[in-house]
Every structure is written in structure tokens, then in C-alpha cells.
Amino acid sequence: MHGPKPTTPLDQPHKQPCKMAMVWDLPLRLFHWLMVCVVTVAAITGYLSSEWWLSLHVLAGYALGYLLAFRMTWGFLGSYYSRFSSFPLRLRDVANHLFSVLRARPETHAGHNPVGAWMIVGLLTLMILLVVTGLIVLGGQENLGPFAAIISFKVGDFFEDIHEALAGALIGAICIHLLGVFVEVKFFRHPILKAMISGQKPVPENGSGKGRVGLIRGAILFFAVAGSLTFAGTKLGALPSERWRPSAFSSVYSSECGDCHVPYHPSLRLAANWQVLMAGLADHYGEDASLEEEPRLQIERYLSANDASRFDTEVAHRIGRIETKSNRMTDTPYWKKHHRKFDAEIFARQGVGSKVNCDGCHRDAAPGRFDDANILIPNEAKTNRDKTKG
Numbered sequence: 001m002h003g004p005k006p007t008t009p010l011d012q013p014h015k016q017p018c019k020m021a022m023v024w025d026l027p028l029r030l031f032h033w034l035m036v037c038v039v040t041v042a043a044i045t046g047y048l049s050s051e052w053w054l055s056l057h058v059l060a061g062y063a064l065g066y067l068l069a070f071r072m073t074w075g076f077l078g079s080y081y082s083r084f085s086s087f088p089l090r091l092r093d094v095a096n097h098l099f100s101v102l103r104a105r106p107e108t109h110a111g112h113n114p115v116g117a118w119m120i121v122g123l124l125t126l127m128i129l130l131v132v133t134g135l136i137v138l139g140g141q142e143n144l145g146p147f148a149a150i151i152s153f154k155v156g157d158f159f160e161d162i163h164e165a166l167a168g169a170l171i172g173a174i175c176i177h178l179l180g181v182f183v184e185v186k187f188f189r190h191p192i193l194k195a196m197i198s199g200q201k202p203v204p205e206n207g208s209g210k211g212r213v214g215l216i217r218g219a220i221l222f223f224a225v226a227g228s229l230t231f232a233g234t235k236l237g238a239l240p241s242e243r244w245r246p247s248a249f250s251s252v253y254s255s256e257c258g259d260c261h262v263p264y265h266p267s268l269r270l271a272a273n274w275q276v277l278m279a280g281l282a283d284h285y286g287e288d289a290s291l292e293e294e295p296r297l298q299i300e301r302y303l304s305a306n307d308a309s310r311f312d313t314e315v316a317h318r319i320g321r322i323e324t325k326s327n328r329m330t331d332t333p334y335w336k337k338h339h340r341k342f343d344a345e346i347f348a349r350q351g352v353g354s355k356v357n358c359d360g361c362h363r364d365a366a367p368g369r370f371d372d373a374n375i376l377i378p379n380e381a382k383t384n385r386d387k388t389k390g
């Protein structure tokens with residue numbers, strides 16, 4: 001093959017690039033580097049941190065979702081080389097390219113080379129699946145986000161494994177991508193890393209100017225896409241749902257069961273367990289908490305009618321529906337797992353008093369939500385509010 005003729009299609013390989021020209025438009029480069037930052041944050045908060053960091057992980061996920069939605073539309077409305085239609089994806093292109101690499105005389109492509117183009121398709125697909133499964137887990141397990149109303153806890157739980165498997169696959173794919181860039185730059189001296197910064201690449205004569213698209217068009221498109229997604233997601237998330245509902249405690253319940261410790265949300269036990277507890281108030285964990293018959297029955301009815309089986313939340317599934325010999329939530333394996341790091345000193349701090357005062361750290365314990373974003377451990381080591389005698 002000789003030097004490029006003016007008639008050579010742009011996505012065809014060329015051996016003697018004529019001049020440097022703009023290939024990667026500014027919106028595409030911004031997308032690329034913002035995505036690198038956001039994926040890094042998502043990976044660190046996903047792998048290395050406890051659920052505490054979930055809010056940051058979710059934020060990174062939303063940001064990635066917006067970026068990907070932009071990239072998908074830019075694949076049709078962006079400049080020539082950003083458009084998917086310019087990707088050399090045919091199997092024959094891939095074979096030719098690999099063959100040229102094996103002969104150590106790799107073809108030069110103005111846009112992506114065929115292997116690189118497939119890599120981009122794979123990376124974009126994996127990231128889209130990660131965002132979607134992440135939203136399913138967030139909606140199902142945490143009752144948050146656009147799918148909060150329509151995805152059940154069970155489905156969310158199931159998708160957590162898929163989300164994690166996809167994360168592993170993405171990290172693998174990123175490693176291959178980096179290896180590819182390294183080989184191109186080091187061995188074949190294709191300045192593709194610089195090109196993703198300056199946008200400039202060697203292109204055939206007729207290819208110049210094809211990558212020049214203004215930032216304004218990109219910005220307008222980005223905000224249009226992000227705005228529509230936010231609108232649709234908010235509408236979807238606000239659909240009426242029976243999974244979790246705000247419910248005020250009955251007043252007898254708060255007054256009779258809120259003296260020694262916080263009144264627990266009824267979704268923290270099953271009706272049968274509440275009934276056992278209400279039948280044994282005379283010896284209630286070493287205290288006499290007995291009540292008159294009328295308020296006792298009223299409370300039992302209230303707790304049974306709003307028990308763990310009526311809420312599709314993480315805490316109702318993992319703590320409320322789990323039976324323990326002692327009939328304590330704090331003896332469930334899930335509770336123990338999440339609180340094993342804390343010693344008596346932390347539970348005794350001002351504002352907590354005891355491990356049974358969930359609202360000392362969970363600011364949304366009363367409505368039965370226990371969202372990760374609402375955990376706040378008081379950090380003063382004072383122990384003056386000893387609410388619980390037990």
C-alpha cells in the first residue's frame with residue numbers, strides 16, 4: 001500500500017500520514033478523562049471501603065451514567081472520528097490489523113484501529129451494564145434511586161453478584177486497554193496517548209478538519225441528556241410503592257416502649273416474635289416492663305400490623321425477618337457483622353448509651369430506613385447519658 005490518495009476512506013489504514021490534524025474532538029477528550037476519574041473513584045469506594053462510602057460510590061455511578069449517556073449520543077452526533085459509524089469493526093479489518101502487528105509493521109489509523117475500536121465497544125458496554133446493575137442494586141437493597149419503587153429487595157440482592165462480576169471484568173478490560181496503549185506508544189511509536197490530550201493525530205490529507213467540533217455543541221448535548229435522564233429517573237423513583245412507607249409510631253407505643261431505649265421500628269421483628277416479646281414483658285431482658293392489658297394489646301396489634309413482612313427493605317430482610325433465640329435484633333448475624341468493630345466504649349458514648357439505641361448512630365432509625373448515608377457515630381467519649389440500665 002502506498003501513500004493515501006484523496007479517495008481513501010478515512011477509516012482505512014494508511015502508511016504515510018501526511019499531517020497532524022484534529023482527530024479527537026474536545027468533548028470526546030473531556031469525556032475520556034472525566035470517565036477515568038469517575039471510574040477510579042467508583043472502583044476505590046466499591047472495593048476498598050465499607051458500605052459507609054456508598055454515597056460517594058453512588059455519586060460516581062450517577063456521574064458515569066451521565067457521561068456514558070453523553071458518549072452514546074455523541075457516537076451519532078459527534079465529530080467524524082467520535083461517531084460509531086466510523087469505527088472499523090469488520091472482522092476482516094481486525095484480522096488485517098492483527099496480521100500487520102504480527103509483522104511488526106502495524107497499520108496507522110486516523111481514528112481507532114480495529115482492535116482498539118472493539119476495545120472501546122467492550123469498555124462502553126461493560127460500563128453501561130455496571131451503571132444499570134448498580135442502579136438495580138441501589139433500588140432493590142437500599143430503596144434509593146430511580147428503581148427504588150419497582151425493584152424488589154430479592155432482585156436487587158441477586159444483581160449485587162452480577163454487579164461485582166462486571167466490575168471484575170471491567171478492571172480486566174481496562175488492564176488490556178492500558179497494555180494496548182503501552183504497546184502502541186512504546187513499540188510502534190504511535191503517539192496515541194498524546195492524541196487523547198491534544199486531540200492531534202497524523203491523518204491522511206483528506207482527513208483533516210474532521211475532528212473539529214466545538215465544545216458548545218458537546219455541552220448542550222451533555223446537559224440535554226443529563227437533564228432528561230434526571231427527569232425520567234426522578235419520576236420513576238417517585239412512583240407509589242409498597243416497599244417502604246413512612247409511618248408514624250402509635251402514641252401508646254412511643255410512650256410505653258420508648259422509656260428505657262428507643263421505640264424500635266416495627267419492621268425490625270416479625271409479628272410472631274413481637275407477640276412472644278409482648279407476652280413476656282414481666283421479665284424483659286432483666287427488667288419489669290409489664291403493661292396493662294389494653295395498651296399491651298394495642299401495641300401488639302400495631303407492631304404485628306407493621307412487622308418485617310410488610311416492608312421490603314434491607315433491614316427488614318436481614319434483621320427483621322431473622323429469628324434469634326434471644327429474640328434480639330442485635331443477635332442476628334447481619335447486625336453482628338456490621339457492628340463488630342465497635343466496642344463497649346463507642347456504644348457508651350454520649351448520644352448513644354447502649355447498642356440497643358440504634359438512633360444514637362442511625363439518624364433515620366425511627367422511620368426504619370437505616371440508610372448508609374445517615375450513619376453518624378458521636379465522637380465524644382463522654383458517657384453521661386446512660387439511657388439504658390441493662
Ligand code: HEC
Nearest residue numbers: 256257259260285287288289328329330354356388389390
Ligand atoms: C423498663 C425499661 C424497658 C421498657 C419499658 C421496655 N424495654 Fe425493651 N429492653 C429493655 C432492656 C434493658 C433491654 C436490653 C438492653 C441491652 O441489652 O442493652 C431491652 C431490649 C429490648 C429489645 C431487644 C434489643 C436487642 O438487643 O436487639 C427489644 C426488641 C425490646 N426491648 C422491645 C421493647 C418493647 C416493644 C417495649 C414496649 C412494650 C419495650 N422494649 C419496653 C428495657 C425496657
Ligand code: HEC
Nearest residue numbers: 050051052315338346347355356357358360361370372375
Ligand atoms: C455506635 C453506633 C451504632 C449503633 C448504636 C447502631 N449502629 Fe447500626 N451501624 C453503625 C455503623 C457505623 C454501621 C456501618 C458499618 C458497616 O457498614 O460496616 C452500621 C450498619 C448498620 C446496618 C447496615 C446498613 C447497611 O445498609 O449496610 C444496619 C441494618 C444497622 N446498622 C442496624 C442497626 C440497628 C437495628 C441498631 C440498633 C439495635 C443499630 N444498628 C445500632 C453504627 C451503629
